[in-house]
Amino acid sequence: xxxxxxxxxxxxxxxxxxxxxxxxxxxxxxxxxxxxxxxxxxxxxxxxxxxxxxxxxxxxxxxxxxxxxxxxxxxxxxxxxxxxxxxxxxxxxxxxxxxxxxxxxxxxxxxxxxxxxxxxxxxxxxxxxxxxxxxxxxxxxxxxxxxxxxxxxxxxxxxxxxxxxxxxxxxxxxxxxxxxxxxxxxxxxxxxxxxxxxxxxxxxxxxxxxxxxxxxxxxxxxxxxxxxxxxxxxxxxxxxxxxxxxxxxxxxxxxxxxxxxxxxxxxxxxxxxxxxxxxxxxxxxxxxxxxxxxxxxxxxxxxxxxxxxxxxxxxxxxxxxxxxxxxxxxxxxxxxxxxxxxxxxxxxxxxxxxxxxxxxxxxxxxxxxxxxxxxxxxxxxxxxxxxxxxxxxxxxxxxxxxxxxxxxxxxxxxxxxxxxxxxxxxxxxxxxxxxxxxxxxxxxxxxxxxxxxxxxxxxxxxxxxxxxxxxxxxxxxxxxxxxxxxxxxxxxxxxxxxxxxxxxxxxxxxxxxxxxxxxxxxxxxxxxxxxxxxxxxxxxxxxxxxxxxxxxxxx
Amino acid sequence: xxxxxxxxxxxxxxxxxxxxxxxxxxxxxxxxxxxxxxxxxxxxxxxxxxxxxxxxxxxxxxxxxxxxxxxxxxxxxxxxxxxxxxxxxxxxxxxxxxxxxxxxxxxxxxxxxxxxxxxxxxxxxxxxxxxxxxxxxxxxxxxxxxxxxxxxxxxxxxxxxxxxxxxxxxxxxxxxxxxxxxxxxxxxxxxxxxxxxxxxxxxxxxxxxxxxxxxxxxxxxxxxxxxxxxxxxxxxxxxxxxxxxxxxxxxxxxxxxxxxxxxxxxxxxxxxxxxxxxxxxxxx
Ligand SMILES: Cc1cc2nc3c(=O)[nH]c(=O)nc-3n(C[C@H](O)[C@H](O)[C@H](O)COP(=O)(O)OP(=O)(O)OC[C@H]3O[C@@H](n4cnc5c(N)ncnc54)[C@H](O)[C@@H]3O)c2cc1C
Ligand code: SF4
Numbered sequence: 001x002x003x004x005x006x007x008x009x010x011x012x013x014x015x016x017x018x019x020x021x022x023x024x025x026x027x028x029x030x031x032x033x034x035x036x037x038x039x040x041x042x043x044x045x046x047x048x049x050x051x052x053x054x055x056x057x058x059x060x061x062x063x064x065x066x067x068x069x070x071x072x073x074x075x076x077x078x079x080x081x082x083x084x085x086x087x088x089x090x091x092x093x094x095x096x097x098x099x100x101x102x103x104x105x106x107x108x109x110x111x112x113x114x115x116x117x118x119x120x121x122x123x124x125x126x127x128x129x130x131x132x133x134x135x136x137x138x139x140x141x142x143x144x145x146x147x148x149x150x151x152x153x154x155x156x157x158x159x160x161x162x163x164x165x166x167x168x169x170x171x172x173x174x175x176x177x178x179x180x181x182x183x184x185x186x187x188x189x190x191x192x193x194x195x196x197x198x199x200x201x202x203x204x205x206x207x208x209x210x211x212x213x214x215x216x217x218x219x220x221x222x223x224x225x226x227x228x229x230x231x232x233x234x235x236x237x238x239x240x241x242x243x244x245x246x247x248x249x250x251x252x253x254x255x256x257x258x259x260x261x262x263x264x265x266x267x268x269x270x271x272x273x274x275x276x277x278x279x280x281x282x283x284x285x286x287x288x289x290x291x292x293x294x295x296x297x298x299x300x301x302x303x304x305x306x307x308x309x310x311x312x313x314x315x316x317x318x319x320x321x322x323x324x325x326x327x328x329x330x331x332x333x334x335x336x337x338x339x340x341x342x343x344x345x346x347x348x349x350x351x352x353x354x355x356x357x358x359x360x361x362x363x364x365x366x367x368x369x370x371x372x373x374x375x376x377x378x379x380x381x382x383x384x385x386x387x388x389x390x391x392x393x394x395x396x397x398x399x400x401x402x403x404x405x406x407x408x409x410x411x412x413x414x415x416x417x418x419x420x421x422x423x424x425x426x427x428x429x430x431x432x433x434x435x436x437x438x439x440x441x442x443x444x445x446x447x448x449x450x451x452x453x454x455x456x457x458x459x460x461x462x463x464x465x466x467x468x469x470x471x472x473x474x475x476x477x478x479x480x481x482x483x484x485x486x487x488x489x490x491x492x493x494x495x496x497x498x499x500x501x502x503x504x505x506x507x508x509x510x511x512x513x514x515x516x517x518x519x520x521x522x523x524x525x526x527x528x529x530x531x532x533x534x535x536x537x538x539x540x541x542x543x544x545x546x547x548x549x550x551x552x553x554x555x
Numbered sequence: 556x557x558x559x560x561x562x563x564x565x566x567x568x569x570x571x572x573x574x575x576x577x578x579x580x581x582x583x584x585x586x587x588x589x590x591x592x593x594x595x596x597x598x599x600x601x602x603x604x605x606x607x608x609x610x611x612x613x614x615x616x617x618x619x620x621x622x623x624x625x626x627x628x629x630x631x632x633x634x635x636x637x638x639x640x641x642x643x644x645x646x647x648x649x650x651x652x653x654x655x656x657x658x659x660x661x662x663x664x665x666x667x668x669x670x671x672x673x674x675x676x677x678x679x680x681x682x683x684x685x686x687x688x689x690x691x692x693x694x695x696x697x698x699x700x701x702x703x704x705x706x707x708x709x710x711x712x713x714x715x716x717x718x719x720x721x722x723x724x725x726x727x728x729x730x731x732x733x734x735x736x737x738x739x740x741x742x743x744x745x746x747x748x749x750x751x752x753x754x755x756x757x758x759x760x761x762x763x764x765x766x767x768x769x770x771x772x773x774x775x776x777x778x779x780x781x782x783x784x785x786x787x788x789x790x791x792x793x794x795x796x797x798x799x800x801x802x803x804x805x806x807x808x809x810x811x812x813x814x815x816x817x818x819x820x821x822x823x824x825x826x827x828x829x830x831x832x833x834x835x836x837x838x839x
Contacts, residue, residue: 006750034751124758133755159749 008034011163013140015042018312018331019169020119024065025339032131038139043116044551047288053329054105059365060336073118074108075239076217085438086224090446098419109237112555137547143179150306157546164351165342166308172291173531174314180305185534188252190298191291195261195494196246198554200283203241209277221323224438226267230259231434234268261494266457275453282455286554287463289494291531293318295371304355309338322424337361373425383428393432402444461502464526472548474524477540483518486537495526556610558601559669564588564625590625594675596740598633601673603746606753617641617657631768634760643780650795651685659693660783670734691737698737
């Protein structure tokens with residue numbers, strides 16, 4: 001009976017940068033390729049920082065695959081790059097342009113709705129030429145198996161589809177990776193949570209306040225004591241006529257501090273340092289959030305099984321190189337490499353070898369070494385050891401540490417250390433590099449900001465209310481509604497908060513038979529599908545049906 | 556597979572669009588003409604046929620020259636290939652009978668006989684639901700009405716349809732008919748595209764049609780009386796046996812009804828409410 005099912009040579013699930021690169025490469029190699037994307041339009045589900053990089057050493061770049069990409073799909077190129085170390089009002093700014101430019105051919109800011117929908121058009125044209133095409137509003141909900149072997153995909157909106165290759169480019173919280181047992185959603189230490197606001201600003205104001213021309217842009221990063229001790233940092237990127245301002249934090253640290261993501265974002269938005277750019281004006285166009293895998297811990301070195309290959313976030317291929325976040329570029333490389341692996345294997349009459357070829361290419365092309373640097377494994381074994389970490393942390397914070405910082409700055413070492421790709425890739429995931437060191441640097445070397453920043457970001461209710469949803473059945477169900485099991489989501493969910501009744505997760509005290517139970521309740525209506533509660537709460541977590549759920553206009 | 560959809564323009568009865576004079580008569584000049592809303596279901600059914608089986612879709616209407624825009628709207632919706640408008644002064648003021656005779660002659664006039672003719676359920680202005688079945692009667696073809704789902708076997712030249720019995724969603728029967736055949740799509744008709752291939756073709760058709768609909772007049776043929784050469788006794792006002800004796804406006808509900816506010820916590824007052832309601836409640 002499965003012989004009646006439709007068959008394509010390749011099915012690509014997800015049309016973000018990974019899926020687009022895979023599909024374009026397959027089509028260029030003449031492979032009949034069907035692309036399935038769950039959003040009403042590509043990009044409508046996606047949130048990124050985001051700066052997309054074209055690395056000199058990468059096997060593939062987005063403009064290599066789509067030559068008009070930079071002129072049609074991206075915003076401004078990044079021509080200046082700064083890190084601000086913050087302690088109260090004290091700020092010490094370090095120019096990180098060298099680190100940013102290391103191994104970089106170019107890097108542009110992007111907004112995902114615009115970028116991905118542009119890619120969608122190109123990918124559909126290319127794949128249509130070889131007998132396939134791209135469909136939106138279709139959510140793949142599982143793998144089709146025959147005698148235990150993966151042979152295709154199942155969807156809510158379509159009959160099952162068989163394929164010789166299945167490329168899962170379905171992003172973070174990949175249901176296909178989970179279905180195949182190649183990734184799990186257990187450990188908060190393997191993830192970051194990114195939250196972002198898009199702020200309206202005319203090009204003329206950007207030019208004046210950032211001192212840039214039309215074809216120039218700036219990136220500013222922020223770390224130090226402005227985030228309640230949560231490990232992570234903030235960013236501000238210039239788009240054509242808006243700003244992307246956001247935060248990225250280690251998920252385990254957010255949970256440990258029971259911090260509210262939207263409040264941490266507000267802490268950045270209202271810091272006096274931002275007054276020079278916002279100048280008392282603030283119109284938020286969109287609020288969004290998404291999990292981000294940490295490749296150092298999460299990237300699967302063997303991301304394939306039978307006919308299935310995982311690319312991009314689905315395989316955990318998201319590199320945090322110190323403060324620089326590189327996910328989209330690696331998704332592009334991996335997508336194209338998986339496609340290349342399949343078409344080579346198919347030409348040789350052995351399509352079953354595609355997965356192994358893909359794994360080899362990831363290694364030989366140097367992608368895996370960037371995602372999981374061995375030197376990080378060694379350094380982190382020492383640096384993240386509890387005792388060592390706390391000694392380092394107190395040392396940096398001590399008068400001796402400060403003397404060191406001052407000396408390092410005098411000798412130019414500080415700038416050099418921050419601009420060293422090597423140092424950045426071995427940085428341990430402890431409080432020291434994220435909080436203690438930046439704070440100590442700002443205290444020792446910083447100058448106080450005199451301006452007042454009196455912008456008032458919208459509250460959570462307004463932020464949620466401004467988003468577009470089309471809700472179907474609840475796509476998340478609580479398996480265990482005790483506070484002990486699922487309570488972390490009340491604060492970690494970016495659209496919920498402890499004292500807010502209008503979000504997804506709510507804290508509830510229920511009296512039964514004289515004793516009080518501490519429970520949580522869930523209403524998925526305002527969910528932005530960030531994936532956080534799939535990790536930090538005990539849930540049955542799925543994406544909503546095709547075309548349903550939140551729709552980002554900016555991304 | 557060649558399908559034809561019969562459609563017509565009706566006054567836009569939506570709030571804010573429609574305009575009536577003091578006596579409650581429709582002011583045609585002030586009310587825009589739109590495609591009869593129920594025809595959308597016929598269009599959906601024709602589109603599903605085109606997507607699944609390929610071929611061409613034609614749209615036909617009888618009416619004044621202004622209906623061209625209605626056909627254009629239909630072209631964009633159903634990705635139609637060509638449009639036909641039966642239009643002539645002599646055909647004006649026709650009732651459903653004269654209209655059916657005109658349309659049937661129009662169908663005979665097409666270069667290629669359609670395999671399936673789709674008609675809407677009923678029109679928003681006349682509400683009769685006669686035109687489709689009467690046109691079919693003129694053609695002497697089988698007809699399936701109240702269709703909610705459709706499958707065509709091209710090789711066997713048969714059509715299998717799920718239809719509502721007596722228009723009731725609770726009772727659905729499956730019937731088979733030979734082609735050519737008339738189909739009246741019910742408002743409950745839901746097109747289904749469960750194959751990726753069909754959705755991709757749907758996308759192709761949409762892209763193709765955008766251009767065509769802009770230059771729709773290149774794909775439009777007007778059949779006038781000279782062309783169709785109809786018996787003058789069977790068309791227009793002369794061919795219409797229907798006599799409209801009068802029009803009774805449906806009285807509007809009074810804007811303010813008598814209401815008494817009751818405090819739900821006032822038990823005595825609530826008891827009175829229940830007493831008032833009792834006669835309207837179920838028998839037990
Ligand atoms: C706040 C924030 C800041 C970031 N900053 C940067 C940055 O500056 N630079 C950078 O390079 N990266 C950044 N990233 C990371 C980057 O966004 C991701 O690494 C990148 O998008 C991964 O690409 P992908 O193609 O693997 O997945 P995605 O871009 O997530 O695309 C996955 C696609 O699959 C679709 N999909 C998912 N499930 C299904 C399904 N079941 N069926 C059908 N379709 C499905 C989704 O709708 C989506 O379109 C940031 C992320 C966040 C959240
Ligand atoms: S309910 Fe879960 S997935 Fe949805 S926004 Fe909250 S944490 Fe994210």
